[in-house]
Amino acid sequence: MSDVPVEPPIHAVRAAVAAALAEDLTPLGDLSAALVPADATIDAVFASRAAGVLAGTACATEAFAQLDPAVTVTWRHHDGDRIDAGTTVATVTGPLAPVLTGERTALNFLCHLSGIATLTRRFADAAAEGGDARIWDTRKTTPGLRSLEKAAVRAGGGASHRGNLSDWVMFKDNHLAAIGIEEAVRRARTAWPARTIHVEVDDLDGLRTALTAGCDAVLLDNFTPDQAAEAVAIADGWAADHGGRRPLLECSGGITVETAAAYAAAGVDLLSTSQITQSAPALDIGLDVRG
The missing domain is CATH 3.90.1170.20 (Quinolinate phosphoribosyl transferase, N-terminal domain)
Structure with missing residues (x-):
């Protein structure tokens, strides 16, 4: 059970x-x-x-x-x-x-x-063929039914992402265009010191900046499986150099039943997809x- x-x-x-x-x-x-x-x-x-x-x-x-x-x-x-x-x-x-x-x-x-x-079970089974990455839901849910749909994701073997905007701090590309990764993380630590800080990046340079800024989780947006594997190596190396645990790494964009195993094999922690709730x-x- x-x-x-x-x-x-x-x-x-x-x-x-x-x-x-x-x-x-x-x-x-x-x-x-x-x-x-x-x-x-x-x-x-x-x-x-x-x-x-x-x-x-x-x-x-x-x-x-x-x-x-x-x-x-x-x-x-x-x-x-x-x-x-x-x-x-x-x-x-x-x-x-x-x-x-x-x-x-x-x-x-x-x-x-x-x-x-x-559908979540299909994704979870596919990911398990490649590694230990969990399938993660998103906030792309039917209005009024989010708690129910997220529970259904868990029933299918997936995991729940944040339930709403109050759960933790998450900076997407539109946030970062205004304030940048380092300043965003600094402000979040000051305002909400006990909250998880999650940062979206779209390339390896962004990942390096997020690691240096001290975020708790990184969303690798539209990375290929090979790029995701490189990101894992960079994050693991950073953690080893700094004597700590690396942030959670999430892949989003391009995650399908057919690609889930390859992304899981890259060594990331989480694969998020809106398909399981929207489609x-x-x-x-x-x-x-x-x-």
Whole structure:
């Protein structure tokens, strides 16, 4: 079992589900479900139509809980589990009307977040063929769903980058165009002495400057695998000369499932890609009535 928490914060789950249900039920509620017999019940299963990695179970459970606590969802698999096509991942029993009302909301979260976990797992497996680099997400997430999508990345074997702009100091090219690496790092150390300082560079000279300035992490932007390997050698040499640990090295730009192994083999620590949150196809999961 992984030591990395893969469940999203419960407050984020509740807020996202409440917003999704409001989108479906405003202003008059579920007109169709209101017409089924009040005493009708359902016995159904969530079943995967394709192989992948499961995520979003908390959101699916919450969708029914907010509609009617009498609906019972029993999970046979959990976030982070690999599942095959045809796998029953959960059973759903209880009053029919709220299940019908919450079905699409539950599946929207389940399919979307499982898709992210599945694509992340592909990246993580590919990177593992080359080295120890972790797959890192970005802030390129669906507005309002960041905590959920980042949890899905973790469920797929990835790691979470900063959650928002308050987490740590990160200087990208547009920041550095105004103040430069050395001055940026100096100001950050003065203003936020306990915060991680992360600097983007686009060449080896920029890396050398970032090392001298004393940053905690360096983003190697659009480096090739060979350039990344050279950057690792420079950073390792700098650390040896200065009797300390080198900053974390992240590669971003050009990271695909096909190139992940080569970048990992270069010896960097992290590979970041927006594909896992912006371009992941939904995993096909359905709700099927039993009997």
